[in-house]
Amino acid sequence: MTTALITGATAGIGAAFARRLAGDGHNLVLVARNEKRLREQATELHDRHGVEVSVLVADLATDDGIATVEKRLGDRTHPVDLLVNNAGFGNKGEFLEVPMADELTMLKVHCEAVLRLTSEAVKGMRERRRGGVVNVASVAAFVPRGTYGASKAWVVQFTQGVARDLAGSNVRLMALCPGFVRTEFHERAGMGTDNIPDWMWLDADKLVDAAMKDLARGKSLSVPDPRYKALMGVAKLAPRNLLGGITSKTGRKYGPQ
Numbered sequence: 001m002t003t004a005l006i007t008g009a010t011a012g013i014g015a016a017f018a019r020r021l022a023g024d025g026h027n028l029v030l031v032a033r034n035e036k037r038l039r040e041q042a043t044e045l046h047d048r049h050g051v052e053v054s055v056l057v058a059d060l061a062t063d064d065g066i067a068t069v070e071k072r073l074g075d076r077t078h079p080v081d082l083l084v085n086n087a088g089f090g091n092k093g094e095f096l097e098v099p100m101a102d103e104l105t106m107l108k109v110h111c112e113a114v115l116r117l118t119s120e121a122v123k124g125m126r127e128r129r130r131g132g133v134v135n136v137a138s139v140a141a142f143v144p145r146g147t148y149g150a151s152k153a154w155v156v157q158f159t160q161g162v163a164r165d166l167a168g169s170n171v172r173l174m175a176l177c178p179g180f181v182r183t184e185f186h187e188r189a190g191m192g193t194d195n196i197p198d199w200m201w202l203d204a205d206k207l208v209d210a211a212m213k214d215l216a217r218g219k220s221l222s223v224p225d226p227r228y229k230a231l232m233g234v235a236k237l238a239p240r241n242l243l244g245g246i247t248s249k250t251g252r253k254y255g256p257q
Ligand SMILES: NC(=O)c1ccc[n+]([C@@H]2O[C@H](COP(=O)([O-])OP(=O)(O)OC[C@H]3O[C@@H](n4cnc5c(N)ncnc54)[C@H](OP(=O)(O)O)[C@@H]3O)[C@@H](O)[C@H]2O)c1
Pocket: 007, 008, 009, 010, 011, 012, 013, 014, 031, 032, 033, 034, 037, 058, 059, 060, 061, 086, 087, 088, 089, 109, 136, 137, 138, 139, 177, 178, 179, 180, 181, 182, 183, 184, 185, 186, 188
């Protein structure tokens, strides 16, 4: 039995990781802010899959919340073998419309929490000479997309850099870069989604299956869908200005759904 810790486990991509990993027989530590939702999910996964599921209520936008999860990751008597840094969100509006406090909160959750939790987790993993970290970034990491894209670009660069530093230690790190996934993300951010074509939407469970395959293959970067692999190929060749014009609009329609 191994143990996986998933942040942002109660919804969307994190919940899909929880279902998949419980189905594979891993014990779980689920992290999010909503305690009631965490407990219901823990009971359901335990009852369905017979694995041990514990919960940690933590707001990763706060030092206390990050410290709570660091403490669990540092517990050498109950080692965590797989860390999924998944918690994240979008802000409503373009730059200067978003309050500075919200931009800073995004950097805290997407960057500082990922930095601190990855660091704490890989210390023990390196000693035990086994383990893995999946840091959920986004294809927005590769296109001009304000603080969100910049924070996800940091996740990609950071993860691939650490993966290189730890090469040979038997600890795997992978940045996962989804395209649009049907989750609570857009509704929570107050983003309308009707200008996103149907073919661009990914299913969270299929995304996680593909991500787990890429992790097993030892990839440090996963763009787990042929549609987005092709789009990212085109994006590399497209002039930066054109790319910015297209991508700053798609999926950024703010207002009612
Ligand atoms: N959906 C997409 O199209 C898409 C595309 C590319 C990348 N992503 C990335 O995928 C990740 C997961 O997003 P999702 O689409 O699954 O979103 P989601 O459905 O809104 O789920 C977000 C999860 O994160 C938790 N969370 C949010 N803020 C938190 C905080 N401050 N502290 C602790 N937990 C927090 C939420 O639970 P609580 O509210 O209970 O805390 C929830 O469990 C994010 O990093 C996002 O940037 C999403």
